[in-house]
Amino acid sequence: MSSRFGDQLIAVLPRLRRFARGLSGSITDADDLVQAACERALARQHQFQEGTRFDSWMFRIVQTIWIDQVRSRDVRKEDGDIAEDRLGSDEPVRRVEARLALDEVRRALDRLPSDQRAALLLVTVEGLSYKEAAEVVQVPVGTIMSRLARARIALQLQLEAGRGGRRSTRDAAAAQ
Amino acid sequence: MQQQRSDDRLVAYLDGELEVAQRREVEAWLDTDPAARQRMAGLAESAHLLRMAFDEAVHEPVPDRLIAAARGEAVPLQAGGAILPFRRRLRAQIGASRRWRVGLPIAASLLGLFVGSGIAYLGVGRLAPDGVAGKPAALEAAAANNLWLDNAAGYFKLVVSAGDSPPVDIPATGDPREALQKISQSLPQEVRLPDLKPWGLSFHGARLVVEEGRPAAALVYTTDNKAIGPLGLIIGSSKQPDISPTFDRRQDVNLLYWRHQGRAYALVGQADIGYLWGIANDVAWQLDAV
Numbered sequence: 001m002s003s004r005f006g007d008q009l010i011a012v013l014p015r016l017r018r019f020a021r022g023l024s025g026s027i028t029d030a031d032d033l034v035q036a037a038c039e040r041a042l043a044r045q046h047q048f049q050e051g052t053r054f055d056s057w058m059f060r061i062v063q064t065i066w067i068d069q070v071r072s073r074d075v076r077k078e079d080g081d082i083a084e085d086r087l088g089s090d091e092p093v094r095r096v097e098a099r100l101a102l103d104e105v106r107r108a109l110d111r112l113p114s115d116q117r118a119a120l121l122l123v124t125v126e127g128l129s130y131k132e133a134a135e136v137v138q139v140p141v142g143t144i145m146s147r148l149a150r151a152r153i154a155l156q157l158q159l160e161a162g163r164g165g166r167r168s169t170r171d172a173a174a175a176q
Numbered sequence: 177m178q179q180q181r182s183d184d185r186l187v188a189y190l191d192g193e194l195e196v197a198q199r200r201e202v203e204a205w206l207d208t209d210p211a212a213r214q215r216m217a218g219l220a221e222s223a224h225l226l227r228m229a230f231d232e233a234v235h236e237p238v239p240d241r242l243i244a245a246a247r248g249e250a251v252p253l254q255a256g257g258a259i260l261p262f263r264r265r266l267r268a269q270i271g272a273s274r275r276w277r278v279g280l281p282i283a284a285s286l287l288g289l290f291v292g293s294g295i296a297y298l299g300v301g302r303l304a305p306d307g308v309a310g311k312p313a314a315l316e317a318a319a320a321n322n323l324w325l326d327n328a329a330g331y332f333k334l335v336v337s338a339g340d341s342p343p344v345d346i347p348a349t350g351d352p353r354e355a356l357q358k359i360s361q362s363l364p365q366e367v368r369l370p371d372l373k374p375w376g377l378s379f380h381g382a383r384l385v386v387e388e389g390r391p392a393a394a395l396v397y398t399t400d401n402k403a404i405g406p407l408g409l410i411i412g413s414s415k416q417p418d419i420s421p422t423f424d425r426r427q428d429v430n431l432l433y434w435r436h437q438g439r440a441y442a443l444v445g446q447a448d449i450g451y452l453w454g455i456a457n458d459v460a461w462q463l464d465a466v
Contacts, residue, residue: 004374004458009246010238011454015403017242018233031239038245055403105222105229123191124223125230127402130193148191149183156222 005045008054009038015126016058022121023066025110033069037062056128060136063118070114108158116151119144124152186216190223234448325433329426331385332408332444335396342396342406344381352379359384359393365439367393367411370462375455376401385410392440407445409459414440421456423449432456 016037020030040061041048048057109117115137122133123144130148134141188194189202206213335342346355352369359382360366369379377397385394392412399405414435421434432452433442443456 006247007454007457010243011450013238013242013246014234014236014448014450017236017238018230021233022230031242034242035245038242042246042248101225102229105225109226109229120226121230124226130188130191145184145188145193149187152187152219152222153183155226156218159222159225160218 005042005048009041009058012055012058013038015055016062019059019121019126020062020066022109022125023062023114023117025106033062033066036065040065053132055126056132056136059122059126059128060138063137066118067114104159104162105155108155108162111158112151112154116147116154119147120151120155123148182212183215186212186219190216190220234450238450325424325426325431328408328410328431328433328442328444329429331394332429333427335406335408336446342380342398344396345383347381348379355379355382358382362391363393364391364413367395368463369395370409370459372397372407372455372458375399375404375451375458377405377407377455380406385412404447404451404455405445407443407447407455410440410442410444412440413438416440421453423452434460 013034016034017030020033020037021027024030024033037058041058048054109120112120118137119133122128122136123130128136130141130144134144137144139147185194185198185202189199194202206216346358348355356367356369362384367382372379376399378399380396380398383394383396385392392410395409395411397405397407397409399407415438416435418436419434421432424431424433429444429446430449430452431442431444432449433440434456435441441456441459443452443459445452447455
């Protein structure tokens with residue numbers, strides 16, 4: 001293994017973990033996914049084309065392994081099963097309201113179909129262009145565009161519904 | 177179908193994916209349609225929340241098992257591998273890596289490396305805090321370190337706020353080596369230019385800064401990759417003892433700094449730790465290859 005390849009791989013690990021966490025909805029599953037992606041990347045490093053984006057290449061490997069796993073077993077978790085290890089945050093100072101809101105975003109993301117979830121993570125979170133995201137998931141740019149639009153609308157609707165629910169709960173508590 | 181097309185356009189507009197003419201069309205539409213404006217505001221907010229929801233993942237320490245996997249060392253798949261703080265992991269890495277072990281050819285101390293030319297602009301009028309001389313050495317070093325890190329972060333924010341034209345004293349027009357030669361004339365030691373093109377970073381220019389009254393160099397790199405750049409590399413000299421690469425964060429800016437045998441280095445930017453680590457490793461390796 002060339003040391004530069006290893007260095008590039010280490011440098012991109014935090015973003016791979018974030019992407020994998022968004023796909024899998026779990027810290028431990030995500031890290032297993034990233035580990036498997038590292039192993040595959042090392043085995044196939046000769047396939048990486050110099051001058052192309054290394055991060056995109058790695059995202060594609062993560063995405064491919066994830067799809068394989070989804071096909072071979074049902075790794076999607078039920079909503080109530082997600083929050084515990086997915087957050088993994090030890091920030092005691094974070095405000096409860098803010099944490100709840102972000103938990104809700106993660107849950108909303110997890111309810112989306114996996115192809116929409118991947119598009120959303122690649123473009124909105126990782127900052128890839130539509131063209132780059134299309135190359136990662138190997139679909140036409142137009143497909144990415146429509147997946148993104150559907151995902152963004154669905155996410156927004158779910159968040160609005162969640163806010164409505166929280167308001168109702170709070171109002172009910174205040175009325176007691 | 178019509179609704180789907182509208183949503184596609186709004187989302188693509190938010191993502192900056194439309195051509196100029198299409199963008200103007202959407203803007204004209206938004207000007208006249210309050211419902212569309214509201215929908216777009218909701219979309220923008222949910223995108224912002226999504227980024228926030230996953231932001232913490234890139235600032236967490238990477239588990240050792242993943243570092244090992246990336247290095248090609250055999251590790252079993254195991255949930256909940258040990259997570260070490262970045263600093264400790266980095267030191268362990270340095271111990272194991274030839275690059276870091278022999279990589280730093282020149283040495284330095286960042287404790288005394290103060291960003292001089294940016295100081296007046298930033299409103300920091302002095303290069304050392306009042307009353308430092310009477311304090312114990314450790315406190316003095318810590319105070320100097322704090323001041324330096326704050327100034328380095330402040331200087332970097334100037335670079336960012338300048339957009340496409342970060343302020344430099346010596347621009348890298350034509351041959352970048354020429355810029356380095358010019359700035360080296362003002363420095364006690366020659367400064368060499370690490371090639372960071374593999375990271376997509378281009379040398380933009382150099383700026384002369386001051387370390388305890390002595391000149392130092394701030395090299396500015398730019399890139400189209402928003403995940404990495406722009407990036408500052410500050411190289412100076414100091415009499416402070418060597419320190420291993422250490423991560424810090426000031427004013428929303430990440431810093432990775434170290435010093436070795438009389439010379440000090442700091443990478444300053446908004447790139448996440450993983451990138452800074454990789455780039456710092458590359459810098460150290462290149463500057464060792466004298």
